[in-house]
Amino acid sequence: MLGFLKNPVVVTAEINMNLLALTVLALISRLRGLSYPRAVVFDEVYYGQFVSLYMKRIFFVDDSGPPFGHMLLALGGRLLCSFQIDVLLLSPILEYSLNVPVWSLRLLPALAGALCVPLAYQILVEMHFSHCAALGAALLILLENSLITQSRFMLLESILIFFILLAVLCFLKFHNSQSYSAFSSSWWFWLLLTGVACACAVGVKYMGLFTYMLLLVIAGLHFWHMIGDHNLSNVSLMCHFLARGLALIIIPVTMYLSFFYVHLALLYRSGPHDQIMTSAFQASLEGGLARITQGQPLEVAYGSQITLRNVLGKPMQCWLHSHKNTYPIRYDNGRGSSHQQQVTCYPFKDVNNWWIVKDPGMQQLVVSNPPRPVRHGHIVQLVHGITTRYLNTHDVAAPLSPHAQEVSCYIDYNISMPAQNLWRVEIVNRESDTDVWKTILSEVRFVHVNTSAVLKLSGASLPEWGYRQLEVVGEKLSKGFHQSMVWNVEEHRYGKSQEQKEREVELHSPTQMDISKNLSFMAKFAELQWKILTLKNEDTEHKYSSSAVDWITMDTNIAYWLHPTSGAQIHLIGNVLTWASANVAALIYVCLSLWYLVRRRRRIYDVPEDAWQLWVSAGRICVGGWAVNYLPFFLMEKTLFLYHYLPALTFQILLIPVVLQHLSDHLCRSLLSKSMFSAFLVAWFSSVYLVYCTFSPVTYGDPSLSVAELKDLRWKDSWNILIRKQ
């Protein structure tokens, strides 16, 4: 009875003590003085805004990644207290007001960062390395300054790293239980959890995709070996295949979709990023455009008064516009124009954006009763509401794009330049050739009847005489389909006034009437996903941005925060020694592997087979994880920061104990060299700790350092340590 109790307690307690101690240490290192800079630190500006937008249920688009990470942050704030304060802060110097629960907002990333330490321990154990090596890995993660800094603020990297490590751990557990208990409940548990963790990692940041792909490839390789295993029947192979497909593909995809579902369900109010989305999407949000378009007639008819929005939305959203002013007779470069009324694209709502759809065969500008809807292929004239001039294009070079035709509102100067104002309506997203032109939903091209030019937004902005509005041209060589040639009706009403004066009053009045339009979830998801992937901020270089080459040697740092008066500051700087050792470890790993591979090819076996397998499988995860999380950045063109390297770094750190243990087990043969190696280890570890201590003032921002001390900390010339001028 007593023995039964005693054995398991002792065994589990031993492992738990290690883990427990590590976890406690990690929690202390990550949570200590968490609310200390009561100021908005670096990118917290953005995340803080997103969190408060979540609280207010206002729709936003973040081009940096999917919404799960923001949701987690918001959830953290929500659970611990009701964070309702508007964090509309613009520069990182601003302080949080007193009622913002800084601590609870930062808690979740800090917890995730702390949990990475025990996860690292477990991963090495699952890779069948000794507890000593596992302890080493966990300590290295624990003492890594950059990981500490990054997890102490409202940022997403630590959450991402947590999910990545969790996915790797679960996969290893699943893989290890494969051999003896396939399809057992724990096997299923770890397999499913792998999928879930992958989905969460991808949902936090797209970088998670790299690790997900790596795990898929490793699972695929493993399955490939299983195919070669003739003991397995075809049926059981099929089961294995389906189980993996379900857990590693279907579940992540579903979860990813569900993140967006929750995101869209939570955020139903219109907000600052509306104008990036299409009119249809905007109309589905509460407030904003929906308030205007609610109750518009659906079908555009002859006599309709409409505003036309360009679908592309780049460089900004704008509406087809005209005004009294004419094109200058001569441009600066000496070319002539038609001197007719300007047609532009105007990025603001204006009464001059209103156009009337007219039947060329009739004079009236009102909707008949019943309305005659305009269909695909119909020929119309577009009349500018305020000036009642006709939209026209002709063989005159456009002001800024001379290869295209000028678009104007026609003024008859009696100079043998006839009006060419017939346009054919082509509905791009039609289902049949007799589709009716619908408000908001239909995307329309206007093809000029005489010259077959297409009405297009060129994207250039006109000089002073055109009030810097955007140029609209008739594109003659319509090379295929481009969104800049597509327009949709946004505001719409049936015109009723016969007289010009009445009509002007009517144009100024708001639209009314009632019908509602709703997009399906998939349509909204597709659009939002597409915008997230293609939306590009003006990527001029940020002050602290860096290139991927700088990361490996840590030639760069990021100043996160500087105390308004004292010299206390927080930087994203890694533990220099750890980074260097990680690089050395990776180098040793690659060289040794090549050496072994070539030797094995000649049938010379330096290490026993099981040690070789261990070496290879550990390398697959660690070196593979480092490579997939690092190398793709060389191909990216976005603004890059040092913190993008942290996931790769985590994998590289995990490699250090792997290499060290291999060296001590297989290359240090004599007793002397073994003891020398241990002595080296102790010395090396204590110097890692020393470096950690040296840099901890700029990691925690406390205590404040004197100028001389700061200058001493500047170990590399390229580091940007802020020194306040006296």
Added chain:
Amino acid sequence: MGSYYINRTFFFDVHPPLGKMLIGLAGYLSGYDGTFPFQKPGDRYEHHNYVGMRGFCAFLGSCLVPFAYLTVLELSKSLPAALLTAFILIFDTGCITLSQYILLDPILMFFLMGAVLGMVKCNTCADRPFSISWWFWLSLTGVNLAGAMGVKFVGLFVVLLVGLNTICDLWDLLGNLSLSLVMFGKHLLARVLCLIVLPLALYTAMFAVHFAVLNKSGPGDGFFSSAFQSQLIGNNLHNVSVPEHLAYGSVVTMKNLRMAGGYLHSHWHLYPEGVGARQQQVTAYLHKDLNNLWIIKKHDSNTADLLDPSSPVEFVQHGDIIRLEHKETSRNLHSHQHEAPLTRKHFQVTGYGINGTGDTNDFWRIEVMGRKTGKLIKVLRSRIRLTHMATGCILGSSGKTLPKWGWEQVEVTCTPYLKETPNSLWNVEDHINPKLPNISLDVLKPSFVEILLESHMVMIRGNSGLKPKDNEVTSKPWHWPINYQGLRFSGVNETDYRVYLLGNPVIWWLNLVTIGLYLLMAISTTVALKRGVQLTPELKELSQVLLHGGGQIMLGWLLHYLPFFMMSRVLYFHHYFPAMLFSSMLTGITWDTLLKFCARFLSSSTTAGNVYGGGILVLVLLIMYSFYLFHPLSYGMIGPMASDPNSPMAGLRWMESWEF
């Protein structure tokens, strides 16, 4: 472009020179005199003798067919497969159009296919290594690799293909324990010699010829450094005679020393709002221009004093504090603690002040690298550093291209990091001072390696500079295999003689389907083999052809297609044609294997033969008929557009995006 070689004027192009050199040679031999300007598409050749050059390209283009035939024959050992591939290439309208004109692509594809053929032949000779034919094919591969690289950088992909193949080959040899290490070393050396040393030597030789032939100054000078330019006859730096030492009051141009660095430049335009202070832009500009001229002034005297002819000449010394005045706009070179427009870590450099009077932020200390104070500064030879007095930063060019407001010139910044790089070093190139005697200098003799490196840097920069503009419709890589949209070679309207580069849609769609089919077949075969299914010897051979031969071709297709997805430069439809060659070969192999397999499946010998022969015949006839339908695309068409029922192409506009 060939004209330049005949006229021997230097020019700059983003592609390596071999293709243009060959065209130039063909033109030279056929009596073309190099006077036609080749300014824009649509110009008439009039009396110029252009047939020789076109004939040369067309001949190389026709060589693709026998090359592909031999390659497939070697890989599949099946005549029908090789014939099918040959027919596809003969009757593809795209290949015909592309090889009919003076373009680089037929030359590139010629070398590319030559390299593939050499590689395949060499693999079959592997059982008798070091025989004469083995050496012949190996070195032929090397020669063709050099050729492919020398025409366009796309040739790099075929180098990769051959490289991967060689590595696999060597790995197999290494695992062969009957081979001694010495033998393995020989194998390795032979490959290094033929596939690395030989191509490299040829490639360099080609550049040597390029530089030797082009010894006259031409339109491409400004892209290169002062030293480079001094080698060109007719350039103002060739046999220069300038005042030797820099003096106050001189008008100078300053050239950045980084590879392909520009001249220090300024113009009337201001930095736009939101980009630092709203002062005049200072940039680096690659072309020679009046706006590159600057006047050197003392920190305490004005321009007027210096121009006074009576005053004595005073030389600038190392360590002096000077101001630089822009000659056209009379503003001083100025810097201050604002962020630079692109490199946010650096300070902004502007033009400031009116008529040469500015403020203390205009002071720069001029230093020559590796010299003591008090020495004079030599034109061209001295490497100069300009240190800003107020902030202590150094004038440099970051190499980044400014957006539209800066006319896509290169950014100039003041860097607070004191690292010594060519980015922050300048030399004085032109030096005009009427008061000083000119002396002749013949000091700048760059070595060949320097020239080679520099011209590559310039080419790479030029390539990455070809970015699509906003709202411009460009061809996307995913358009290509589905033949989504062609390229208009000439003629737009009904009355013009129109040539339209578009693949034969039947062939291209067949190729597209085949790729899917091949993947399906390859996967099922490998899985079957892995599961240990017992195959008859014939089937085993078939699967070997499919996996090994087809695999090589498939790899070639992937290598020539996928990288385009990652390129941000402007892409064109004709970039797909190398990949299309591989895809056509794959079609031959796959259908041959599939039909053989079907025939085997039916087992009875007469039907089997019929199915096999009939299948191949149907495919060939289909290809020929489609060529009959679409041949006006490449041989030109006159008359109404395809939308008109009277047109020869009526009813053939199967996709709305085709423009004929």
